[in-house]
Amino acid sequence: MSSKVLTKPLGDVPVALPPLQRVTLTINGAEKQLEVAPWTSLLDLLREYLDLTGTKKGCDHGQCGACTVLVDGKRINSCLSLAVMQEGKEITTIEGLAKGDQLHPVQEAFIEHDAFQCGYCTPGQICSAVGLINEGHAKTTEDIQELMSGNICRCGAYVGITAAVEQALKVCQSNAQ
Amino acid sequence: MNSFTYTRAETVDTAIGEIKAHHTAKFIAGGTNILDLMKENVERPDHLVDITRLPLKQIETLPDGGLRLGALVTNADTAYHPEVQKRYPLLSKTILAGASAQLRNMATDGGNLFQRTRCYYFYDTATPCNKREPGSGCSAINGFNRIHAILGTSEHCIATHPSDMAVALAALEATIRVSGPNGERTLAMADFHRLPGDKPQYDNNLEAGEIVTSIDLPANGFANNYNYLKLRDRSSYAFALVSVAAALELEGDTIREARVALGGVAHMPWRKPEAEALLKGQKATKENFRKVAEALLEGAKGFGANTFKIELAPRAIVRALVMATEMKKK
Ligand SMILES: Cc1cc2nc3c(=O)[nH]c(=O)nc-3n(C[C@H](O)[C@H](O)[C@H](O)COP(=O)(O)OP(=O)(O)OC[C@H]3O[C@@H](n4cnc5c(N)ncnc54)[C@H](O)[C@@H]3O)c2cc1C
Ligand code: SF4
Numbered sequence: 001m002s003s004k005v006l007t008k009p010l011g012d013v014p015v016a017l018p019p020l021q022r023v024t025l026t027i028n029g030a031e032k033q034l035e036v037a038p039w040t041s042l043l044d045l046l047r048e049y050l051d052l053t054g055t056k057k058g059c060d061h062g063q064c065g066a067c068t069v070l071v072d073g074k075r076i077n078s079c080l081s082l083a084v085m086q087e088g089k090e091i092t093t094i095e096g097l098a099k100g101d102q103l104h105p106v107q108e109a110f111i112e113h114d115a116f117q118c119g120y121c122t123p124g125q126i127c128s129a130v131g132l133i134n135e136g137h138a139k140t141t142e143d144i145q146e147l148m149s150g151n152i153c154r155c156g157a158y159v160g161i162t163a164a165v166e167q168a169l170k171v172c173q174s175n176a177q
Numbered sequence: 178m179n180s181f182t183y184t185r186a187e188t189v190d191t192a193i194g195e196i197k198a199h200h201t202a203k204f205i206a207g208g209t210n211i212l213d214l215m216k217e218n219v220e221r222p223d224h225l226v227d228i229t230r231l232p233l234k235q236i237e238t239l240p241d242g243g244l245r246l247g248a249l250v251t252n253a254d255t256a257y258h259p260e261v262q263k264r265y266p267l268l269s270k271t272i273l274a275g276a277s278a279q280l281r282n283m284a285t286d287g288g289n290l291f292q293r294t295r296c297y298y299f300y301d302t303a304t305p306c307n308k309r310e311p312g313s314g315c316s317a318i319n320g321f322n323r324i325h326a327i328l329g330t331s332e333h334c335i336a337t338h339p340s341d342m343a344v345a346l347a348a349l350e351a352t353i354r355v356s357g358p359n360g361e362r363t364l365a366m367a368d369f370h371r372l373p374g375d376k377p378q379y380d381n382n383l384e385a386g387e388i389v390t391s392i393d394l395p396a397n398g399f400a401n402n403y404n405y406l407k408l409r410d411r412s413s414y415a416f417a418l419v420s421v422a423a424a425l426e427l428e429g430d431t432i433r434e435a436r437v438a439l440g441g442v443a444h445m446p447w448r449k450p451e452a453e454a455l456l457k458g459q460k461a462t463k464e465n466f467r468k469v470a471e472a473l474l475e476g477a478k479g480f481g482a483n484t485f486k487i488e489l490a491p492r493a494i495v496r497a498l499v500m501a502t503e504m505k506k507k
């Protein structure tokens with residue numbers, strides 16, 4: 001691919017659209033081969049091209065956590081990552097957490113503790129909590145609050161969210177034993 | 178965001194070559210700063226070179242007892258690495274005081290050094306800004322400048338460097354390994370970033386096409402007496418208004434060596450070895466700490482909304498040093 005052809009010295013912006021880029025990734029267990037424009041964020045890929053609208057766009061700038069998904073088990077902000085950069089990765093979104101009708105312990109805990117009001121931040125909160133549990137660094141309630149601070153809840157459901165994550169952490173730890 | 182082409186580099190040399198082969202190419206690592214700025218049209222590269230697959234993801238012990246952090250190690254993997262936690266707890270604490278868990282999983286140690294200022298006018302392409310558009314003027318000097326610098330400013334720019342990690346690296350006297358079109362070189366942390374002067378468009382002293390390959394920590398990690406004190410508008414997930422990385426080597430109450438670096442006050446981490454030397458052989462007391470604080474703040478200048486930092490910073494320095502002293506007395 002020669003980008004020279006595409007780039008005319010008109011300011012610093014290419015004048016013709018660069019070709020689509022091929023990317024292979026696994027989303028919620030299913031391998032996908034896709035062609036995307038290089039500037040497509042992982043978030044836009046999920047929502048606009050794969051109809052996985054559970055993952056939300058809040059700020060689109062890394063400031064709210066609504067777009068949190070898991071990449072190889074680690075939580076990231078999908079709005080600040082390019083889809084093409086995820087070549088070969090395993091992505092898990094809110095749609096991929098339940099096993100059939102069996103909800104993930106974090107999902108169950110959110111329902112039990114009423115850990116939402118409007119629900120817009122919830123998919124991000126839940127994916128973030130799953131990441132927090134995988135990471136294994138939270139020992140206390142304060143740790144949970146600090147390590148969940150990347151997820152803003154405009155409804156202020158933080159008390160329920162903290163309680164839900166605390167419960168889910170215990171459930172997952174005892175399941176692992 | 179403008180359109181651009183994209184390639185994934187497999188070797189450091191091809192990554193460097195890709196930058197040269199394009200008009201305004203940039204590296205992308207974690208993407209957390211460059212994509213943010215591209216969405217705002219502040220950065221408009223015609224080509225992105227993905228460097229996340231480069232073999233620079235190791236943390237390894239150096240022959241001199243130091244520790245090498247590969248440029249592509251994530252901030253999270255660095256902060257939680259057992260050797261970093263044990264020998265460089267100041268660095269670990271500092272990284273964990275920045276951004277959010279998600280962002281730290283993405284952000285790389287190399288990329289962290291290059292993050293650009295959070296000056297609101299730099300982000301807003303409708304306003305003049307010498308850093309974004311040289312010669313257009315600085316909107317912050319007479320504008321809203323609560324987050325701006327009080328030290329080392331120029332009439333052209335009063336922006337701060339927003340990194341927490343860089344402040345700890347300055348205190349620890351890390352060195353930065355760089356590869357570029359003209360081969361390899363090493364820069365001391367003190368020589369990596371720069372003051373704005375009359376060229377605020379340059380944040381650091383790297384040449385075009387140079388890539389950071391590693392950050393090397395010297396053997397002494399000041400693991401017994403240290404602190405990172407970060408003062409900000411909310412207690413997590415916010416940038417520093419003022420931050421202090423403090424490290425002491427104590428013998429009883431007597432200071433053998435002291436390091437103090439400040440964040441949130443200048444265009445680069447702010448350190449003054451002459452100020453630190455005032456503590457050598459002295460007792461670890463508030464009075465002595467206050468003297469260092471005053472020496473560090475010499476020449477500080479406020480611009481209105483940020484003038485509060487001139488008193489906040491020395492208090493933060495004294496407090497950080499007191500807390501470092503009280504951690505562990507040998
Ligand atoms: C909402 C939000 C809050 C944040 N809060 C904080 C905070 O409190 N404290 C803090 O310190 N940071 C904070 N950050 C900033 C974050 O830490 C940086 O964006 C991150 O460290 C940048 O690393 P990256 O790998 O994502 O860089 P990228 O965005 O991939 O790259 C940034 C720049 O560095 C260049 N680059 C990257 N790697 C190299 C290399 N090896 N050699 C040469 N050039 C390179 C790229 O070309 C690009 O120009 C925050 C960010 C966001 C979005
Ligand atoms: S302080 Fe610097 S970055 Fe901010 S408006 Fe002025 S020139 Fe631009």
Ligand code: FES
Nearest residue numbers: 058059060065079
């Ligand atoms: S949409 Fe990604 S952090 Fe807000």
Ligand code: FES
Nearest residue numbers: 117119153154155
């Ligand atoms: S439930 Fe409404 S934003 Fe969190």
